[in-house]
Amino acid sequence: MTFQAKKVTGRLERARRYLRLFLRDTAELNRLIRKEESNTELLDFAIEMTISDWNSTSPFIDRVDINNYPSLYLLMHGAVVQILKSQGLYQARNELQYQAGGSSFMRFSKTSHYMNWMINLANDYENKKRNMKIAKNLIGGFGGVASEYDRIGYAW
Numbered sequence: 001m002t003f004q005a006k007k008v009t010g011r012l013e014r015a016r017r018y019l020r021l022f023l024r025d026t027a028e029l030n031r032l033i034r035k036e037e038s039n040t041e042l043l044d045f046a047i048e049m050t051i052s053d054w055n056s057t058s059p060f061i062d063r064v065d066i067n068n069y070p071s072l073y074l075l076m077h078g079a080v081v082q083i084l085k086s087q088g089l090y091q092a093r094n095e096l097q098y099q100a101g102g103s104s105f106m107r108f109s110k111t112s113h114y115m116n117w118m119i120n121l122a123n124d125y126e127n128k129k130r131n132m133k134i135a136k137n138l139i140g141g142f143g144g145v146a147s148e149y150d151r152i153g154y155a156w
Contacts, residue, residue, distance in 0.1 A: 042083060
């Protein structure tokens, strides 16, 4: 395995670990299902979708990957949004309400909870992503912003 491949693998493993910590998705903490809700493939997919989201959102500045994603905060929030979307769809697809003997029961009734969390996190993620991309674009385009105050005697 090359150094670059080891670096990518190490960063992806760390991103998975951090993502699981952020989600609090461990067998010990998932008392009802007693296992991790999100498998490694779903975590990887969410990370890849977040990277793709960055690369496909304007302004189109430097393409990023797991090695040079500009913010751990954005990567985690974006990936959590992707996981909540996926799990929310799963919950909605499997939601079932039934009644028997005067009792009613709803199975997989967490769709709205997933949706509410996803919307809150998505709003924060999108605002921060947009602001960061605009700032990076300005820095890259201007290299600094000149001002008429540069000419009034404050030379180095």
